[in-house]
Amino acid sequence: MLLSLLPISNLVAASLIQADYKSWTMSLEMIVLDASMHCWFVLALLVWLASFIWACHDICFNCYKDLLTFILQRFEKYPNFKSRDLYLDGPSYARHFIHSFANSLLDYSIKQSNSFKFNIKRLALGNPLLHNKLDTFAIYDFFWSRGMININFHQQILKECNGIDKDYHSHNAIKWSESCQQAMDKAKMAAFIVSSINVAKARRFDVLRDPCDKKWETLLRRKSGLKYSDANKDIGMLSALKKDADKDIDILPALKKILQQSIPITIFSGDQDAIVPTVGNLNHVNKLAKDMNLNMTKDEAWNHENKSGGWMYSYDNLLNFMTVRRTNHPATFSKPSETLFIFTSIILNPSH
Template identity: 70%
Template sequence: MDNRVFFLGLLLFVFGGVNGFPMNDVIEKLPEQPNVTFRQFSGYIDTDEKAGRSLFYYFVEAEKNPMNLPLTIWLTGGPGCGSVGDGFLSVGPFITTANAHGLQRNPYSWIKVTNLLFIDSPIGAGWSYSNTSSDYEVGDDSTNKDLLTFILQWFEKYPNFKSRDLYLGGSSYAGHFIPNFANALLDYNKQSNSFKFNIKGLTLGNPLLRNKLDTLAVYDFFWSRGMINIDLHQQILKECNGIDEDNYSNNATKWSESCQQAMDKAEMAAFIVSSVNAAKARRFDVLRDPCDEKWEDLVLGKEVTKVSYEVDMCIPFRADFYFNIPEVQKAFHGNRTNLGYQWKGCFEKSGLKYSDVDKDIDMLPALKKILQQSIPITIFSGDQDAIVPTVGSLNHVNKLAKDMKLNLTKDEAWNHENKGGGWMYSYGNLLTYMTVKGANHHVTFSKPSEALFIFTNIVLNRSH
């Protein structure tokens, strides 16, 4: 143990009770991690001891002046992807080295401006688990209840952050998680006579908001990019009609056979492949080829990279490898259930069964409820994403603004580092939608500098 780690431990021992930091959850140092001055913590919080249900978290202090900066909670989507792992390829302090055996600083981490809390949610994502098998059959409501229980207990562990400015952020299916969570916290505030959550803003990346319309928007996107011809696009409009921004319902929609066939044909035509599954795997980023996964190369210590249009597409793959190193799991205080399968950013074998019905829920009412309480919302979307395309998200935002009677106050290009960053639509001081040029479904991964710019200059600045 080096002197710095010993001194940190001594400080925690002496001041742990005073400053409200749990000694047992401190991470002394992750394997092959560069030396840093900020502190890291991780561990489990039981949300139902009787059921044996527990959520895993990773907390990182801001790199400078952490006691005077806000707290941001980050959740990723799936549903079923681990937010903690996502932190190592997006907004967290580190990304893996090229051989995945170590870490390097993330120059665009949000810890430059905020403290960060990542929560593996729902049960079955990341290292969160339950000893009760029925807990793996989850949906929006059960996930939200667990998150509320979690954060109340987390604040008991970290009382200094109770009164801190709080921001909620996430990507993809976090378009459900984050608005639901925000409303749960706001409802708690109404009932509480003492402690209240100090929510200052929400930020959502490529969020799933109206699943059925987001699905149809995929084919509008393909046609607008010249990936399918007008005849195929018109066929989909004809066969898959009946849903628009004004008649959306939460009832699960089963596409007709003719509609599904036209969709499948468009998928394969768009990516010039003979398999629908192969086509859907390319939706994440229509500009770049995916990483050539060679696990054996990483085992041998070789470097695995694939840089395409300035993005290393192998960063997520390398994070998967790093999180499977036993010493890493030990340092994280994670995997206390000793998983019988490899850790993956998005688990396939955890037994998680998420409600398909909940995926079709319209999230605009939840966003409207938040805006009505003067909590600003910023949405940013990568323009190379064909999972939740910008064309659909902009329609949802326009519908939300219309329902809220919010006037469009900005409709202009925005720049970053003397280059075009994308397009910005602002509706007063409450609602902003921004496209991010060249970004895929995961803006914080593919355009991290732009994501940090948006968070710092739009999300944080607007609430002050």
Template identity: 60%
Template sequence: MDIGGFFLRLFFFIFGGIFGYPMDEQIGKLPGQPHVNFRQFSGYIDVDGKAGRSLFYYLVEAENDPMNLPLTVWLTGGPGCSSVGDSFISVGPFTTSNNAHCLQRNPHSWIKVSNILFIDSPIGVGWSYSKTSSDYQVGDDSTNEDLLAFILQWFDKYPNFKSRDLYLAGSSYAGHFIPNLGNTLLDYNKQSNDLKFNIKGLALGNPLLRSKLDILALYELFWSRGMINKDLHQQILKECDGIDEDNYSNNATNWSESCQQAMDKAELIAFNVTSIPEAKARHFDILRSTCDGKWEDLNLEKEVIKITYEVDMCLPFRAEFYLNIPEVQKAFHGNRTNLEYQWRGCFENSGLNYSAADRAIDMLPALKQILQHSIPVTIFSGEEDGVVPTIGTLKHVKKLAKDMNLNLTKDEAWNHENKDGGWKYSYENLLTFMTVKGANHHVTLSKPSQALFIFTNIVLNRTR
């Protein structure tokens, strides 16, 4: 028996609260994890005890000087994808080995410059759950209410972070989650005599901001890349008419039959496939084909990799396998409900039903409110993304800047490690949009070094 280790754990158990950490929620070591010098915590916050509604979280301290570095909240989109699972393929401390049974350090983790809190939200995502079935009918408002309840209780559990600089970040549908949460925390500050959230900036990767326009932008992307011809693109514009940057409606999209037929035709031609599902699977990355790994191979501890243009497209597949290992779930303090189905990075069978109408909401007004508080917003977008194409997001950013009378102060190429990083648009050092060359819908997965560069040099250093 390790007597020294026993007394050390006993010390932390007794005195952990004094130091502002719930030491019973510290992760000792994840299976297959290399030795590290930072701490990890995970567990549940009961956001509604009466309904039995709980959100799961994963906190990773910064690897150096965690007591003096900011806290970043990371939310993954979908809606319906796990932020905790996403930590293993994006900004978290680890990625899996090629056989998915061990972990290796992520050299581009954001814990190099910040503490990071990953939250599985909404209910039905990851290991977050409710005992009330109606709680799985969710939308932007209910998700935001749960996140506020979570944050308030979480800060009570981790009081050392209450006065820290706070950054809100995420990808994809986090284009809804993050601005909504930011405005809610700012509203809370107005009426609170105690806790004040010290929000310093937002960072959004390939965010869904104006859903209907983002869908149409896909076909403009196809045309600009020569994947479809001009006539077909013009046909789509004609048949799907009625939406533009200055005439956006929050109503859910109901495309006409002729519009949908034109879109489907473009999908098949663009990817040279025979089925729409096969084409849609390529939206995540229009440059690279999807992972074709087999679960059985990982069970046999065989390596499953698919590196295309410097990106391992099987990384999410391996992370999903790792988080289904019982010993991993136990070490993570997760799955306390003993799921009757396989854990998925993006759930399909948890019962989650997210409001289709909320997906169409225009998020520019929410971002405008953030900017009016002089809180900088940084948006970065992978150029190979077909889910939320760069070509559409740039139009949204330009409209936002115009509506706020923000002048364009930088319009230039940016470089990373002596290579072309992409293009950068800055509006009075308050609103920044950066394209990322070669990145897909998940910049932090496909170009992690560039993502860390953006977060460190544009998001953090601009405001500190």
């Protein structure tokens, strides 16, 4: 997300910084906030276009309380922003933060009956993990549907891992049995025809291409990079700070609460992402639409620059799901032009 938003790129080499003309900052003015004292690898973004926009990436689950205080203090200092429309965007892991932040803003607005209220217009989530257990099974549905594993692997996982739990309201941590974990590891290695489970896991970010060679991490470790940032030389420390238990929190009830306030939500996902496959997200969106009695109003391809961009499903213009063609995890990084189109044309300008 950071690489797709900032106007720079080091995709050619770690030592070479280039301008990125497909960056969102070509259209957006941006302030980057770092709250790493509270969260692991935190990136909070305040973005201005015609409207006031808040975007977040890799935020810990409870940081929304601090940022609610921050945004209220900022509005006191710059009251002209109070009249702006507010858009919330959270890619990848940030889906565990952004829905809480959105609901905290809504709860605050309800309590302020005769004073300032946040004018939340839309919510966007990119490649989000919405229900960990079901999304884990979706990985093997993805492999099987593409012929990457055979039916025996698929059936063995369903057998050893106790099938699919339809409990959409469980926040309990998942404890896979040893036989279940072994079956999943074998399926991952078979899917990518490798003998190392670590290599197989790395390949899940993009099933069509080799995994990232960590050019960005190499750049951060350089003395010249550390001189101008607060980056720690040991990037591995981030894993120690990451709150893995957060991933088991079921996000769907919180999204339903937001939709009940008539705030549209758009979810977009890369179709080559085997971290959080589109098949899982589409199942969640369909269930959410059914629970809220929303009717499907669009089931069609969408185009960008005269090329197929992916597929779009829309439910009463309140809930949207969009696949991004030939795109990995996260979509904002691998296809910045297409995701910028989603942001500017679907989220900011839904009548487009």
